[in-house]
Amino acid sequence: MKAILVVALVLGVSGLAGAADAANPVGTWKCEYKIGEQQRTSTLTIKKDGDKLVGTMSWPDQNAENLKDLKLTDGTLTFSNVRKIMNREIPIEYKLTIDGDKLKGKGASDFGGQKQEFDINGKRE
Numbered sequence: 618m619k620a621i622l623v624v625a626l627v628l629g630v631s632g633l634a635g636a637a638d639a640a641n642p643v644g645t646w647k648c649e650y651k652i653g654e655q656q657r658t659s660t661l662t663i664k665k666d667g668d669k670l671v672g673t674m675s676w677p678d679q680n681a682e683n684l685k686d687l688k689l690t691d692g693t694l695t696f697s698n699v700r701k702i703m704n705r706e707i708p709i710e711y712k713l714t715i716d717g718d719k720l721k722g723k724g725a726s727d728f729g730g731q732k733q734e735f736d737i738n739g740k741r742e
Contacts, residue, residue: 640692640715642670648739650724661739663687663694674698694720713737 646661663672673681687696713722718741
């Protein structure tokens with residue numbers, strides 16, 4: 618009976634470690650999304666600073682913008698940042714699910730008084 622319990626605990630702990638690895642956000646992610654009919658790209662970079670996650674997002678026409686309120690909860694990464702287009706600042710909220718070396722989710726912004734969402738897919742480099 619003890620042997621079965623020990624095996625069950627080892628397998629359970631191993632499963633939890635595997636789940637934590639699957640949701641590791643640290644790294645550089647190449648992201649793709651579509652706004653209207655235009656295909657777009659961005660680069661998401663996440664690092665550990667002690668126990669805290671920090672990061673930036675860059676676009677072809679905008680260098681690294683710091684991420685705000687970066688959190689990882691149960692494999693879901695949430696943060697916000699500001700996209701700057703033609704002297705205009707557009708705050709964007711992100712909610713992304715990490716699965717190994719892939720991420721998937723949505724970005725949302727209030728643009729002209731209307732909330733707009735777009736799908737995002739990414740791969741870790």
